[in-house]
Amino acid sequence: MTLDARIPSGPIEQAWDAARFDMKLVNPANKRKHSVIVVGSGLAGASAAASLGELGYRVECFCFQDSPRRAHSIAAQGGINAAKNYANDGDSIYRLFYDTVKGGDFRAREGNVYRLAQISVHIIDQCVAQGVPFAREYGGALANRSFGGAQVSRTFYARGQTGQQLLLGAYQALERQIHAGIVTMIPRTEMLDLIVIDGQARGIVARNLVTGELKVHIADAVILASGGYGNVYYLSTNAKGTNATAIWRAYKRGALFANPCFTQIHPTCIPVSGDYQSKLTLMSESLRNDGRIWVPKTKGDQRPANEIREEERDYYLERRYPSFGNLVPRDVASRNAKQVCDEGRGVGKTGLGVYLDFSDAIARLGESTIRERYGNLFEMYQRITDEDPYKVPMRIYPAIHYTMGGLWVDYQLQSTIPGLFVLGEANFSDHGANRLGASALMQGLSDGYFIIPYTVGNYLATNQFAKVDESHDEVQSLVSSVQQTIDKLLSIQGKRTVDSFHRELGKIVWDYCGMARTAQGLEIAIERIRALREEFWQNVTIPGSGDDLNQSLEKAGRVADFLELAELMCIDARERNESCGGHFREEYQTPDGEAQRDDAHYSYVAAWGYCGPGNPPELTTEPLEFHYVHPSQRSYK
Amino acid sequence: MRLKLKIWRQKNRNEKGAFISYPMDNVDPEMSMLECLDVLNETLIEHGEDPVAFDHDCREGICGSCGFLINGVAQGPERATTVCQLTMRHFKDGQELVIEPWRAAAFPLIKDLVVNRRSFDHIIEAGGYISISTGQAPDGNAIPVGKDAADRAMDAAVCIGCGACVAACPNGSAALFTGAKIAHLGILPQGKPERDRRALDMVVQMNAESFGNCTNIGECSGVCPKSIALGVIATMNRDYLRASWKKRDDMEEPAIAPVANPSIGSKLRLRLKAVG
Numbered sequence: 001m002t003l004d005a006r007i008p009s010g011p012i013e014q015a016w017d018a019a020r021f022d023m024k025l026v027n028p029a030n031k032r033k034h035s036v037i038v039v040g041s042g043l044a045g046a047s048a049a050a051s052l053g054e055l056g057y058r059v060e061c062f063c064f065q066d067s068p069r070r071a072h073s074i075a076a077q078g079g080i081n082a083a084k085n086y087a088n089d090g091d092s093i094y095r096l097f098y099d100t101v102k103g104g105d106f107r108a109r110e111g112n113v114y115r116l117a118q119i120s121v122h123i124i125d126q127c128v129a130q131g132v133p134f135a136r137e138y139g140g141a142l143a144n145r146s147f148g149g150a151q152v153s154r155t156f157y158a159r160g161q162t163g164q165q166l167l168l169g170a171y172q173a174l175e176r177q178i179h180a181g182i183v184t185m186i187p188r189t190e191m192l193d194l195i196v197i198d199g200q201a202r203g204i205v206a207r208n209l210v211t212g213e214l215k216v217h218i219a220d221a222v223i224l225a226s227g228g229y230g231n232v233y234y235l236s237t238n239a240k241g242t243n244a245t246a247i248w249r250a251y252k253r254g255a256l257f258a259n260p261c262f263t264q265i266h267p268t269c270i271p272v273s274g275d276y277q278s279k280l281t282l283m284s285e286s287l288r289n290d291g292r293i294w295v296p297k298t299k300g301d302q303r304p305a306n307e308i309r310e311e312e313r314d315y316y317l318e319r320r321y322p323s324f325g326n327l328v329p330r331d332v333a334s335r336n337a338k339q340v341c342d343e344g345r346g347v348g349k350t351g352l353g354v355y356l357d358f359s360d361a362i363a364r365l366g367e368s369t370i371r372e373r374y375g376n377l378f379e380m381y382q383r384i385t386d387e388d389p390y391k392v393p394m395r396i397y398p399a400i401h402y403t404m405g406g407l408w409v410d411y412q413l414q415s416t417i418p419g420l421f422v423l424g425e426a427n428f429s430d431h432g433a434n435r436l437g438a439s440a441l442m443q444g445l446s447d448g449y450f451i452i453p454y455t456v457g458n459y460l461a462t463n464q465f466a467k468v469d470e471s472h473d474e475v476q477s478l479v480s481s482v483q484q485t486i487d488k489l490l491s492i493q494g495k496r497t498v499d500s501f502h503r504e505l506g507k508i509v510w511d512y513c514g515m516a517r518t519a520q521g522l523e524i525a526i527e528r529i530r531a532l533r534e535e536f537w538q539n540v541t542i543p544g545s546g547d548d549l550n551q552s553l554e555k556a557g558r559v560a561d562f563l564e565l566a567e568l569m570c571i572d573a574r575e576r577n578e579s580c581g582g583h584f585r586e587e588y589q590t591p592d593g594e595a596q597r598d599d600a601h602y603s604y605v606a607a608w609g610y611c612g613p614g615n616p617p618e619l620t621t622e623p624l625e626f627h628y629v630h631p632s633q634r635s636y637k
Numbered sequence: 638m639r640l641k642l643k644i645w646r647q648k649n650r651n652e653k654g655a656f657i658s659y660p661m662d663n664v665d666p667e668m669s670m671l672e673c674l675d676v677l678n679e680t681l682i683e684h685g686e687d688p689v690a691f692d693h694d695c696r697e698g699i700c701g702s703c704g705f706l707i708n709g710v711a712q713g714p715e716r717a718t719t720v721c722q723l724t725m726r727h728f729k730d731g732q733e734l735v736i737e738p739w740r741a742a743a744f745p746l747i748k749d750l751v752v753n754r755r756s757f758d759h760i761i762e763a764g765g766y767i768s769i770s771t772g773q774a775p776d777g778n779a780i781p782v783g784k785d786a787a788d789r790a791m792d793a794a795v796c797i798g799c800g801a802c803v804a805a806c807p808n809g810s811a812a813l814f815t816g817a818k819i820a821h822l823g824i825l826p827q828g829k830p831e832r833d834r835r836a837l838d839m840v841v842q843m844n845a846e847s848f849g850n851c852t853n854i855g856e857c858s859g860v861c862p863k864s865i866a867l868g869v870i871a872t873m874n875r876d877y878l879r880a881s882w883k884k885r886d887d888m889e890e891p892a893i894a895p896v897a898n899p900s901i902g903s904k905l906r907l908r909l910k911a912v913g
Binding site: 047050051054065066067068069070071072074075084086122124125126127128129130131133134135136137138139140141142158159161163164165168171172173175176178179185187210239240241273274276277278279281282379380383384386449450453495497499500541542543544548549551552 | 648649665667668669671672675676679681682683685686687688690692693694695696697698699700701702715717718722724726747748751753754755757758761762763764765766767768769770771772773774775776777778780781782783784787790791794795797798821822825827828
């Protein structure tokens with residue numbers, strides 16, 4: 001199989017304009033004859049459903065939560081990047097493009113990233129017009145702050161709740177289309193399979209989570225905007241319900257899965273406190289603007305932070321990376337935190353933590369300025385830890401946060417299955433091996449508001465759609481296979497809970513396919529994951545039935561998918577014999593411990609295809625070409 | 638620490654529910670209220686019993702999925718905190734916690750602690766937005782918004798739609814929720830063109846959704862995990878009243894129906910005169 005990414009030729013600055021001009025249009029009167037399914041209602045899904053509704057397509061939008069406003073985009077704190085250069089500090093579309101390609105350690109497509117940087121400026125305009133209450137200067141202009149991996153201030157924000165405000169903007173736009181009767185919202189419903197007929201994605205099989213009823217939904221195109229798979233690690237900053245089921249079932253129907261091992265560990269999360277822990281709480285990266293990260297210089301120093309004198313502290317990021325200091329990209333900051341903790345210099349009960357100290361910033365700017373900038377984050381920290389970060393430094397430790405990998409898509413955001421489009425974190429497209437802060441919101445909204453309305457239109461205008469309904473043989477057999485899986489899960493009646501399997505899986509993946517990986521460790525992980533999967537299908541216990549609200553059953557289906565996806569992540573990590581971005585293979589590092597890429601052999605997207613149960617997946621590669629930003633050893637020193 | 642959880646169990650809307658007590662012997666003071674329920678559920682499942690169903694997702698106090706009453710207080714005893722971030726150290730060893738779902742006519746029960754809050758979506762659907770389609774926006778800085786206005790709008794916009802306000806209100810009113818959206822959008826210049834219509838449509842929808850009336854008790858704001866101020870209800874009432882009067886003015890000739898409050902009547906008459 002060869003992959004054609006359909007990247008337009010010609011100068012990169014004009015590529016998106018040219019591509020849009022080449023796209024076929026659907027006549028306004030014909031738009032209402034086409035139906036589109038959107039799975040997920042986060043930034044990408046809600047913005048796509050709203051924009052397609054505005055154009056006149058009939059849209060059905062699904063979410064597993066009780067309301068589209070709950071999607072996990074809501075939890076994004078710090079901000080959204082845009083190359084507005086309002087700060088007059090040297091920013092430009094080209095610089096945002098450059099920073100993102102470099103930040104991704106040269107494992108993203110130039111064409112996609114350039115388009116993202118171009119669209120970034122329109123996103124801010126759109127969101128302002130919707131009434132997103134971005135932070136403002138006294139004169140009424142939009143305020144900006146800086147973020148990791150960049151030396152300009154291009155991040156727009158709404159206190160520490162930027163994701164919430166952007167999502168509510170998209171949600172409100174979506175509700176407007178629901179009111180207009182053009183979009184139908186189907187909440188508390190989960191996609192369990194993809195309907196592919198004559199090679200085209202034509203719908204989904206979904207389960208009503210309240211009644212347990214399986215229902216077939218047919219459309220002319222299917223859009224997956226179902227988020228990332230960080231919950232494979234059990235403990236992550238993702239919402240508890242975030243899952244890979246939609247993209248994984250699509251993978252098993254023929255969509256390729258790209259770069260599954262590219263996962264992002266966020267450097268600033270509240271450390272784990274006990275075995276009961278159900279999730280990890282993120283502290284926004286924006287805190288690194290004013291907080292200084294340090295550990296004691298000597299191993300095992302148990303004194304309280306305030307008793308450790310200045311000369312006894314190691315501000316290791318400022319020491320090692322003088323030009324970026326505490327604002328190095330996430331992968332670098334995380335790896336360094338792990339390193340100092342591995343050396344025995346970690347802080348807190350478990351020794352897995354480093355300090356994020358605001359005392360200098362408070363002395364310089366005053367407590368009220370710090371409260372204004374980060375008040376809600378400080379409150380959240382205190383609520384959870386019972387410590388006052390205005391008085392003692394925060395303790396933080398890296399945690400899994402985002403997955404750069406996802407379903408392979410071309411420039412049109414279409415997967416390898418015609419008619420199946422994938423947006424936002426669910427696709428693999430724009431962040432390479434590491435995502436810069438404040439870029440996820442940008443990508444989700446870029447995909448949903450500004451790209452998919454064109455590319456779906458082009459698909460609908462250039463394809464024929466045979467009449468398909470529920471009685472179609474393939475649809476019927478799909479429904480019964482989904483029902484069989486549910487029945488199977490319920491019939492096992494073993495001894496272990498779903499969560500106990502999930503926790504064990506998470507620990508395996510975190511230990512061997514987390515912040516540092518080795519070929520040998522990945523072998524062990526693959527073996528253990530297979531054994532655990534086998535045990536799961538023999539020993540899981542799920543109380544209740546399949547015909548009402550059964551949260552254990554929902555979880556079981558998702559964990560069953562994670563148990564398969566985890567293996568693919570490890571296979572991909574084992575295959576990629578280099579270090580890049582968040583993928584750090586201990587065998588491949590520079591003498592001073594930085595990631596060592598191997599561009600001669602691995603400058604490609606690894607796209608995996610499903611080959612049936614028990615068979616190893618098949619690798620197809622899409623070579624990456626760099627005509628503008630030339631790959632170099634990433635340096636933030 | 639030891640706790641006794643007395644939890645409302647109800648299989649579905651049609652069956653009768655009851656409180657069931659679950660003693661918990663090994664509660665870590667650092668765990669959250671939801672983690673405490675997780676631990677209980679693991680034990681229940683291991684014993685072949687149905688776990689307690691409850692809505693939850695982000696577990697960082699922002700998605701608005703979770704929420705129930707603890708000893709009669711919506712979202713529990715800690716100020717400005719949702720149950721997912723409520724740590725058990727706030728309770729006393731040996732304490733009994735009575736846990737029950739939101740009880741409001743507009744939030745029908747689904748199972749145990751899970752209720753249906755679609756009525757909130759319907760209120761937003763009726764007009765809780767600025768009608769601007771993708772691609773129509775001017776440059777972000779073309780509309781200056783003073784810092785004070787942006788801050789006030791944000792204070793109202795932080796609502797997470799959890800429903801605690803409704804559950805805490807003796808009338809089951811959604812005035813704080815509806816007022817928060819009307820205030821958020823009405824304060825901003827972008828939201829001004831639709832301000833009247835938005836207030837009318839959203840209030841009408843709110844009344845159609847079986848929510849009760851607001852009688853200015855203030856419990857809603859007291860339990861709100863985002864501390865939304867009671868003032869948003871005043872904003873809603875003012876916008877609704879003004880919009881209602883304006884609509885009447887536009888529809889009918891000079892006739893102003895007698896009003897209970899003469900001061901409003903006279904002001905309106907004055908305004909009408911000025912308009913001519």
